[in-house]
Amino acid sequence: MDDNVKKVVIGSMKELFEKMFFIFLEPVAGSAADAFESASDYYHAAIGYAVDAKETSVHFYLTEALAWRMAGNFMGIDISSLDEGQVLDTLRETVNMAVGSLLGEINPEGTAVLGMPESGRVIDVLPEKLFDDPSFITFRTSSGVLCMTFDKL
Amino acid sequence: MAFNILIADDSETMRAVIKKTVVMAGVPTGEILEAGTGKEVLEILKKTWVDVILSDINMPEMSGMDLLRELKQDEVYANIPVILITTESSLARMEQARNLGAAGYIKKPFLPETIKQILLEVLEKAYAHKIEHEILEDRNGVGADEEMDF
Numbered sequence: 539m540d541d542n543v544k545k546v547v548i549g550s551m552k553e554l555f556e557k558m559f560f561i562f563l564e565p566v567a568g569s570a571a572d573a574f575e576s577a578s579d580y581y582h583a584a585i586g587y588a589v590d591a592k593e594t595s596v597h598f599y600l601t602e603a604l605a606w607r608m609a610g611n612f613m614g615i616d617i618s619s620l621d622e623g624q625v626l627d628t629l630r631e632t633v634n635m636a637v638g639s640l641l642g643e644i645n646p647e648g649t650a651v652l653g654m655p656e657s658g659r660v661i662d663v664l665p666e667k668l669f670d671d672p673s674f675i676t677f678r679t680s681s682g683v684l685c686m687t688f689d690k691l
Numbered sequence: 692m693a694f695n696i697l698i699a700d701d702s703e704t705m706r707a708v709i710k711k712t713v714v715m716a717g718v719p720t721g722e723i724l725e726a727g728t729g730k731e732v733l734e735i736l737k738k739t740w741v742d743v744i745l746s747d748i749n750m751p752e753m754s755g756m757d758l759l760r761e762l763k764q765d766e767v768y769a770n771i772p773v774i775l776i777t778t779e780s781s782l783a784r785m786e787q788a789r790n791l792g793a794a795g796y797i798k799k800p801f802l803p804e805t806i807k808q809i810l811l812e813v814l815e816k817a818y819a820h821k822i823e824h825e826i827l828e829d830r831n832g833v834g835a836d837e838e839m840d841f
């Protein structure tokens with residue numbers, strides 16, 4: 539990924555997380571594997587989109603603790619009052635907002651079509667395998683790690 | 692004057708966040724109704740009068756744009772102001788929304804103040820005559836009471 543685009547992605551993600559979830563993202567310079575936390579379960583959220591007939595998708599992988607904290611902060615309620623459906627809904631809305639605002643910044647003149655977002659627990663892939671991917675953009679938070687990647691299933 | 696507000700978004704959590712924001716903004720609200728799709732909006736409108744609709748664009752079954760198009764073609768619903776609250780912030784999309792008759796456009800992620808500001812602007816513009824009429828009626832009412840006291 540082009541360095542300038544990566545900068546825009548990081549800026550846009552930081553803005554989104556601070557504005558909507560009151561969570562500060564700290565970009566990790568090295569490999570995602572360095573930030574991997576084996577003790578945690580992970581959630582996955584993804585959305586497909588098309589810009590000028592070119593289709594791609596964005597995927598998020600994040601720790602369970604971070605996902606629940608995002609949902610709690612987003613809705614303004616204590617984590618103990620949440621159910622998993624609300625957490626998964628928050629994650630779908632997050633990838634939707636992330637890609638929507640990113641496309642608005644990277645390609646404001648373009649016509650993008652967003653697909654319907656999806657979310658769930660990571661159960662079919664070993665997270666440590668996923669985190670080997672050098673294309674990941676990784677963030678640390680006080681509730682665990684968040685990784686994002688483009689075009690990966 | 693209290694306004695009936697309809698929030699349309701397929702995300703239940705986003706509806707809850709917008710609802711909380713509207714209430715905290717101090718907008719005089721009557722009923723706050725919720726819909727998960729554009730089709731649900733049309734069902735609600737058949738039963739309840741709504742003063743303003745806050746709608747997402749990216750919804751299953753019927754998108755916010757399709758909903759807006761349908762409302763503007765209906766002689767009863769055409770005057771209900773629709774504010775789009777959406778992640779899609781491309782100039783082309785905003786232009787399309789304006790051409791279809793959207794009364795406002797709020798980009799997600801948003802600050803609560805943004806929703807308050809745009810919602811109040813749209814309501815004042817759409818219902819200025821009613822608000823003015825009510826103020827006059829109130830004044831007349833107060834005047835009549837005062838006269839009776841004498």
